[in-house]
Amino acid sequence: MNRNGPFNWILLILSSLVLLFLVAPLLGLFLKTGVGEFFETAKDKEVQASIWLTVWVAFTATFFFAVGAIPFAWLLARKTFPLKSVVQGIIDLPVVLPHTAAGIALLGFISRDGLLGKAAASIGLNLVNNPAGIAIAMAFVSLPFLINSARDGFTNVPERLEKAALNLGASRSRVFFTISLPLAWRSIITGFVMMFARGMSEFGAVVIIAYHPMVAPVLIYDRFSSFGLKYARPAAVLFIFVALVVFTILRLLSDTGKTVVTKNEYADS
Amino acid sequence: MLILKNISKKLGQFLLNDINLEISDGTYYVLLGRSGSGKTQLLELIAGLNQPDSGELWLDNENITRKRIQQRNIGLVFQDYAIFPNMNVFENIAYSISSSKIDRNQVKERVTKAASDFNISHLLGRDTKHLSGGELQRVALARTLIKSPRLLLLDEPMASIDASLKDDIKRLLRRLNKQGLTIIHVTHDYREAVSLASRVGVIHNGRIIQEGSPDDVFRKPVNKFVARYSGIRNFFRVGFKNENGKWCAVSNEKIIFNLSESSYPEEGLLLLRSDDIKISCEMPSFNPGNCYKGIVKEVLPSEYGVEITVDAGVIFYVDLSSDTYKQQPVVESSEVWLSFPEEAGIALQGVN
Numbered sequence: 001m002n003r004n005g006p007f008n009w010i011l012l013i014l015s016s017l018v019l020l021f022l023v024a025p026l027l028g029l030f031l032k033t034g035v036g037e038f039f040e041t042a043k044d045k046e047v048q049a050s051i052w053l054t055v056w057v058a059f060t061a062t063f064f065f066a067v068g069a070i071p072f073a074w075l076l077a078r079k080t081f082p083l084k085s086v087v088q089g090i091i092d093l094p095v096v097l098p099h100t101a102a103g104i105a106l107l108g109f110i111s112r113d114g115l116l117g118k119a120a121a122s123i124g125l126n127l128v129n130n131p132a133g134i135a136i137a138m139a140f141v142s143l144p145f146l147i148n149s150a151r152d153g154f155t156n157v158p159e160r161l162e163k164a165a166l167n168l169g170a171s172r173s174r175v176f177f178t179i180s181l182p183l184a185w186r187s188i189i190t191g192f193v194m195m196f197a198r199g200m201s202e203f204g205a206v207v208i209i210a211y212h213p214m215v216a217p218v219l220i221y222d223r224f225s226s227f228g229l230k231y232a233r234p235a236a237v238l239f240i241f242v243a244l245v246v247f248t249i250l251r252l253l254s255d256t257g258k259t260v261v262t263k264n265e266y267a268d269s
Numbered sequence: 270m271l272i273l274k275n276i277s278k279k280l281g282q283f284l285l286n287d288i289n290l291e292i293s294d295g296t297y298y299v300l301l302g303r304s305g306s307g308k309t310q311l312l313e314l315i316a317g318l319n320q321p322d323s324g325e326l327w328l329d330n331e332n333i334t335r336k337r338i339q340q341r342n343i344g345l346v347f348q349d350y351a352i353f354p355n356m357n358v359f360e361n362i363a364y365s366i367s368s369s370k371i372d373r374n375q376v377k378e379r380v381t382k383a384a385s386d387f388n389i390s391h392l393l394g395r396d397t398k399h400l401s402g403g404e405l406q407r408v409a410l411a412r413t414l415i416k417s418p419r420l421l422l423l424d425e426p427m428a429s430i431d432a433s434l435k436d437d438i439k440r441l442l443r444r445l446n447k448q449g450l451t452i453i454h455v456t457h458d459y460r461e462a463v464s465l466a467s468r469v470g471v472i473h474n475g476r477i478i479q480e481g482s483p484d485d486v487f488r489k490p491v492n493k494f495v496a497r498y499s500g501i502r503n504f505f506r507v508g509f510k511n512e513n514g515k516w517c518a519v520s521n522e523k524i525i526f527n528l529s530e531s532s533y534p535e536e537g538l539l540l541l542r543s544d545d546i547k548i549s550c551e552m553p554s555f556n557p558g559n560c561y562k563g564i565v566k567e568v569l570p571s572e573y574g575v576e577i578t579v580d581a582g583v584i585f586y587v588d589l590s591s592d593t594y595k596q597q598p599v600v601e602s603s604e605v606w607l608s609f610p611e612e613a614g615i616a617l618q619g620v621n
Contacts, residue, residue: 163318164351168365169339169416178364182355 026240033237041234050219050235051242053131057215058199061135062192065143070188073150074180078159091148094141099204102141107208110136129210137209138199145194153187154180189254193247200243270294271315271420271451276324278314285310285475288324292453292468297446299466300455300477301498307475308455309348312422315453316345328419344418348425350409352397358384358408359393365416383411387441402430406438414445421445423454427461439464459499463487471495492617496540501615502586503541509533509616518614523582527559529611540615543588547608548577548599557608561585565603581607 041047076088094102110117110127116136120127127133157180165175181188203217211218216239224232276288285307292298302308313319315326317338326334333341353361360367362380371379384390387407392400400408406426413421426442427435442465446452454465462469463483470480471494479491490496493504507518507526516528518539526539547553553560563581570576574591577599578584585607589597599605 158351160347160349160351161353163313164345164347165353165364166318166338167316167343167345168412169342170364171339179353179355 029233029237029240033234037234038237041238044235046214047216047219047235047238050214050216051239053134053213054200054216054239055242055246057131057135058138058196061139061199062142062146062196064135065139065195066146066188066192069143069147070150070181071176073147073188073191074154074176074184076147076151077154077157078162091144093144095144097141099141099202100208103137103205103208106137106140106205110209127209129212131210131213133209134206134213134215137205138202139195141202141205142195142198145198146188146191149191149194150184150188153184153191156187157183186254189250193250193254196250197243197247200246270327270329271453272325272327273315274325274327276311276314276321276326278310278319278321280310280319283307283310283475285314285321288477290470290477290480292451294451295446295449296451297442297465297467298451298453298470299462299468300453300470300472301457301459301462302455302472303457303498306472308472309424310475311472312345312424312453312455315420316343316422317341318345342416342418343420343422344413344416345422346406346409346413346424346426348428350405350429352400352405352408352412354397356397357393358389358395358397358400361397361408362393362412362415364412379415383415386414387411401434403434403437406430407441410441410445414450419451421450421452423452425456426454427456427458459487471498489615490540490617492619493538496538496615496617500542501540502543503546505539505541505583506536507539508536518616520583524561526614527611528614528616531616533616534618537619538617540617541585541609541613542615543576543586545609545613546585546587548579548587548589549597549606549608550599550603552606553608558611559613560606560608562604562606565599565601565605568599568601579605579607 076084076091081087097105107128108114110120110133112118112121112126112128117127120132125132127136161179161183162175165179166172170178201217202215203221206215207218207221211222214222216235220232220236220239223235271290271292273288273290276285278285283305288311300308300311310319314321317333317336321334324334325332328341328343353364356364359380362383363376366379367376380393381390384393387410389404389407389411392404392408397405397408406429423442426438430438439461442452442454446465446467454461456462466483468481469483469486470477471486472478473494479486479495486495487499490499490501496504505518505520505524505526507520509516509518509528511517511533516530516533518526518528518533520526520539528539547557552562561581563579563585565577566580566584567578568575569578571588574589575594577587577589579587587607
């Protein structure tokens with residue numbers, strides 16, 4: 001054993017305990033669910049509809065809000081303006097809010113008496129108990145993940161590359177689309193995946209905005225409270241399985257995307 | 270012609286202060302300054318990346334102070350070249366022309382010609398991540414010059430390339446300048462100014478403290494900072510005297526320097542370039558104007574040969590080329606003679 005032996009052992013034991021803490025409940029969930037139960041739940045139309053609703057609403061919310069969030073992230077990375085730190089704090093607010101509180105706040109905003117609710121009602125859309133409302137709830141709690149990751153990605157793009165492009169006659173928008181965006185792509189995709197994942201798993205805010213139609217986390221809760229653990233477990237396993245498959249695919253797609261060079265990698269080249 | 274009139278710009282705690290410059294067409298202008306002296310900020314102001322707080326910029330009789338960067342047509346090559354890592358060499362060079370309404374074949378033709386002019390035709394399809402410093406610099410120059418800018422700005426162009434490639438790049442820059450391109454080149458290395466510049470400016474703490482031909486700046490520095498910057502290492506605090514119509518300078522009552530006819534202050538600094546001083550083992554047979562016996566304290570290798578430190582009552586630093594040193598090697602602790610003509614002494618009023 002070398003000089004660092006005891007220290008290494010302590011590190012190993014502590015790390016294993018933390019890992020076990022994360023893995024054990026999930027492993028227990030999988031082990032206690034029979035194969036038959038699993039496939040039966042997979043065939044359940046209500047479960048299928050719920051998972052599909054969760055995936056597409058989370059994806060649409062992420063995609064739709066990314067259109068505004070990505071340029072906003074560039075602004076935060078590149079510009080200084082009064083009260084910038086306050087704005088940064090506001091962006092992180094949904095992460096620290098209790099999500100039920102976020103749901104209640106949103107309900108006031110999107111119900112028929114609220115600002116957005118009134119606007120939606122004028123075109124015949126009721127956001128409460130509607131996929132659009134669910135998307136808003138998902139986006140509210142998960143936007144910080146995309147904005148912060150994209151902002152870090154833009155910060156890592158050397159500013160002189162943007163300056164060089166401007167000097168070569170490119171417009172600001174061309175610089176954004178040909179230099180800033182492709183070079184921050186990996187961080188943006190990471191943020192995108194994180195926002196999507198967070199949106200999919202959201203329960204607290206969504207359950208207040210829309211109990212029906214049921215997204216997967218609400219369905220799992222509904223089965224647990226109505227029928228007990230035995231009935232909720234296979235639906236939970238199926239949802240975790242689908243989520244893992246979706247994230248793995250997204251990760252693979254982002255890794256095979258354009259090569260991205262960070263400040264440090266660039267300096268080394 | 271580029272004219273900067275009373276340009277000032279505050280950047281955080283730093284101030285570019287009242288910069289006035291006139292750079293004629295075809296000039297190779299080298300702006301010398303330490304890191305943080307404001308030389309890169311000045312280039313960015315000229316390029317249009319920043320706007321001055323006050324003052325005016327004129328290019329070919331046109332006031333470009335508030336003109337957008339995209340419309341100035343001033344090329345800027347950054348210190349680390351700022352090659353776009355998400356594009357290959359071809360795409361980098363084509364960047365400035367592929368946005369405009371030029372057809373693909375013409376873009377290809379122009380990129381091929383630019384690559385050929387800079388000897389990088391073989392790199393066109395290559396990824397930029399594996400190029401050497403010299404190759405990256407050629408790509409950056411080709412990318413900038415493909416648009417035929419009215420002015421080329423170079424930010425420390427030799428800072429990131431191997432010493433062996435510096436001569437190639439200098440030849441390339443001389444060729445571009447001879448073809449009529451006006452170049453403004455900022456650097457901290459006076460040797461680049463000596464070998465390239467037709468005019469030189471020295472910038473310190475956001476102010477241009479001296480400007481003129483290389484001979485003016487390096488032979489007649491206005492103060493100790495410029496003298497140090499132009500490679501002078503022999504500084505003697507002296508009193509200047511006129512005895513029987515002949516000028517001399519006395520340092521600490523220890524040594525007397527004979528000087529040529531000129532006007533001198535009562536006291537100040539006497540400067541000597543290290544390469545103006547001759548060193549020999551024997552006393553020179555003729556009268557060189559100034560001649561002193563001293564002891565060699567140190568012999569150190571330098572970039573161009575050796576640097577010899579001699580104590581002759583005061584400390585002298587002498588530069589010898591490798592060839593000269595081989596012909597006449599001197600060793601530490603040996604006795605030597607130092608000589609230089611009366612015209613070699615440069616007088617400065619004040620001691621800073």
